[in-house]
Amino acid sequence: FKFMIRKFNFKTPGREEDDVETKLYTKADVNARKAAAGEVQASDSEDPVSEAITRGLGGKKNISDVDCCATRLRCTVHDASRVNDSILKATGASGIVHKGNGVQVIYGPNVTVIKSNLEDYLEKAPDTYAEAEEAGEAKQEETENTETEKKVVKRIVISSPVTGKAADLGTAPDEAFAQRMMGDGAVVTPEEAFVYAPEDGEVAFVFDTKHAVGYMTDSGVSLLIHVGIDTVKLNGEGFEVLVENGQKVKKGQPMLKLDLDYLKANAPSLATPVLCTELGDDQRIRLLKEGPVKAGEPLFEVEVLN
Incomplete structure (x- = not known):
C-alpha cells in the first residue's frame, strides 16, 4: 500500500494539500446518515468514499451519467451548482474540471476502481439531492517564499x-x-x-x-x-x-x-x-x-x- 500511495500520489490523510483537510468517515457516520435517509441498505456503509463522491456531486438525484478515462472520473450532472469541490477533493481527487454540466474529477490510474465502486454504490443509494454544506473558506496565510533561498x-x-x-x-x-x-x-x-x-x-x-x-x-x-x-x-x-x-x-x-x-x-x-x-x-x-x-x-x- 505504501508503494502504491507514493507512486500514484494518492491523497491519503496527512498527504493532502495544505488547504484541504481530509475527513475520515467511520461506519457510525455512514450508518447515521442511512438512518436519517431510511432508504440505504446496510452494505453501503462499507464504501464511504463513494458516498462522499455522491454527496460531492450533489446527490444521486443530481447525477445523470458516470464514466471514466485513464485518470479521470467523468460525470454529467443535472445542476452544476450543487457540486461541492471541497468534498470531492477530500476523497483523494487532485483536481476538478467543470465544463458546463460535465464534471471531471482527477484521481489518477486507480480511477477505474473508483468508478466501479461508485456505480455499485449508486444502485442502492437514496435517489435524493445532497444537503448543501457550507464549506468555510480557508484563510490563506501569507508565508515567506523560501524557495529562492x-x-x-x-x-x-x-x-x-x-x-x-x-x-x-x-x-x-x-x-x-x-x-x-x-x-x-x-x-x-x-x-x-x-x-x-x-x-x-x-x-x-x-x-x-x-x-x-x-x-x-x-x-x-x-x-x-x-x-x-x-x-x-x-x-x-x-x-x-x-x-x-x-x-x-x-x-x-x-x-x-x-x-x-x-x-x-x-x-x-x-x-x-x-x-x-x-x-x-x-x-x-x-x-x-x-x-x-x-x-x-x-x-x-x-x-x-x-
Whole structure:
C-alpha cells in the first residue's frame, strides 16, 4: 500500500494539500446518515468514499451519467451548482474540471476502481439531492517564499519521448494538464510515428486503451506519457503497443507506434503531455526545450533543491 500511495500520489490523510483537510468517515457516520435517509441498505456503509463522491456531486438525484478515462472520473450532472469541490477533493481527487454540466474529477490510474465502486454504490443509494454544506473558506496565510533561498543540489534530465514540437505544459489544450493537476513537465506534439523510452528505466504500465504509458526511470523519476487529448475515447485505435508491463527498456527503445493520420483525424489534439507524477516539495521542473525537438534530446529537468 505504501508503494502504491507514493507512486500514484494518492491523497491519503496527512498527504493532502495544505488547504484541504481530509475527513475520515467511520461506519457510525455512514450508518447515521442511512438512518436519517431510511432508504440505504446496510452494505453501503462499507464504501464511504463513494458516498462522499455522491454527496460531492450533489446527490444521486443530481447525477445523470458516470464514466471514466485513464485518470479521470467523468460525470454529467443535472445542476452544476450543487457540486461541492471541497468534498470531492477530500476523497483523494487532485483536481476538478467543470465544463458546463460535465464534471471531471482527477484521481489518477486507480480511477477505474473508483468508478466501479461508485456505480455499485449508486444502485442502492437514496435517489435524493445532497444537503448543501457550507464549506468555510480557508484563510490563506501569507508565508515567506523560501524557495529562492534554496540551492539546486541535483539535476535529473528527462529527454523527449517523441520527435515534434515542445512547449510549456501550460499550453496543453486541456485544463487538467495545463493546470498541472496530474503533475508537472512539458507537452510535445508528435510529428513522427514512434514513442520512445525517454531514459533507461521500466514500463510501469500501459493503459488498456494504449494511449498512455506509465514509466519509471532508473534515476527514480515517475513519468506519465499521455499521447494526445481525449484519445481514451479511441479505445486503442491508432496505437500499437511494443512493450509490456514491467519490461526493462533502454533510452530510445520504441514503446508505442502511432497511426498519425488516424489520430489527427479522430483526436481533438495530438499534444502529448510528459508528466512527472510524483514531484516532492523539494523538486521543481525547468523546461529545457521549446519548439522543434527530436526524440532523445533533453526536454526538461527535475531540479532537486536543498
